[in-house]
Amino acid sequence: GENVEQHPSTLSVQEGDSAVIKCTYSDSASNYFPWYKQELGKRPQLIIDIRSNVGEKKDQRIAVTLNKTAKHFSLHITETQPEDSAVYFCAASTGGTSYGKLTFGQGTILTVHP
Amino acid sequence: EAEVAQSPRYKITEKSQAVAFWCDPISGHATLYWYRQILGQGPELLVQFQDESVVDDSQLPKDRFSAERLKGVDSTLKIQPAELGDSAMYLCASSPPPPNTGELFFGEGSRLTVL
Numbered sequence: 001g002e003n004v005e006q007h008p009s010t011l012s013v014q015e016g017d018s019a020v021i022k023c024t025y026s027d028s029a030s031n032y033f034p035w036y037k038q039e040l041g042k043r044p045q046l047i048i049d050i051r052s053n054v055g056e057k058k059d060q061r062i063a064v065t066l067n068k069t070a071k072h073f074s075l076h077i078t079e080t081q082p083e084d085s086a087v088y089f090c091a092a093s094t095g096g097t098s099y100g101k102l103t104f105g106q107g108t109i110l111t112v113h114p
Numbered sequence: 115e116a117e118v119a120q121s122p123r124y125k126i127t128e129k130s131q132a133v134a135f136w137c138d139p140i141s142g143h144a145t146l147y148w149y150r151q152i153l154g155q156g157p158e159l160l161v162q163f164q165d166e167s168v169v170d171d172s173q174l175p176k177d178r179f180s181a182e183r184l185k186g187v188d189s190t191l192k193i194q195p196a197e198l199g200d201s202a203m204y205l206c207a208s209s210p211p212p213p214n215t216g217e218l219f220f221g222e223g224s225r226l227t228v229l
Contacts, residue, residue: 006156032216043118043205043220044157089156099216100147100209101170104156 002027004092006105014113019077021108023090026071032095033066033073034102039086047088048075051095080112116140118221120206126227132194135224138187139208145169147218148181148191151203163189196228 003026013019025033031052036044050057050064050073057064066073077084087109091102119138127133139146144165149157160179162170165186174181178197183189193200203225207218
């Protein structure tokens with residue numbers, strides 16, 4: 001089955017700095033890669049996703065890049081703000097009717113210091 | 115804004131007891147998922163329903179876990195008997211019918227503590 005590795009497990013940055021979280025996956029059939037943000041005690045929420053037919057996607061301060069050859073994808077957050085502090089999870093699936101059958105990474109605890 | 119509803123939010127039980135969790139997905143979402151999230155880890159898929167049918171329960175420990183979605187709407191996840199290692203957050207999620215974007219809508223979860 002699919003295996004998703006996520007690094008780093010914790011990340012501490014100053015407000016205004018950039019943050020980068022990296023994930024690798026094992027199943028070459030995976031073609032859908034979402035990122036979820038989970039604030040303490042709250043539900044995971046989708047913040048951005050990318051499909052295998054694109055190499056990069058951007059939404060305001062958040063961007064995701066995908067390298068299918070190397071089987072890795074990354075989340076980039078620019079101009080970080082204290083409200084970006086949360087646990088971020090990457091995930092992968094084979095899409096189609098299996099979009100929601102996600103294999104998640106272990107999570108990255110991001111702390112943004114004012 | 116419609117949300118996935120789950121209950122109870124918290125459950126404390128002793129090992130060997132039975133526990134049940136309930137989920138009501140967003141109206142119109144035919145696909146429903148149960149995930150288990152152990153503290154400090156990412157969610158792991160337990161079971162996927164399409165309407166009332168189980169699509170994938172390959173990761174469900176069937177000796178003690180069961181899940182049903184009898185009328186294709188709300189769903190119940192049961193554990194009997196509970197073991198210490200079952201302590202976790204049980205997350206329910208649903209997704210809209212095609213053409214969907216792939217986004218999962220999660221509930222707030224049911225946190226289980228087994229003593």
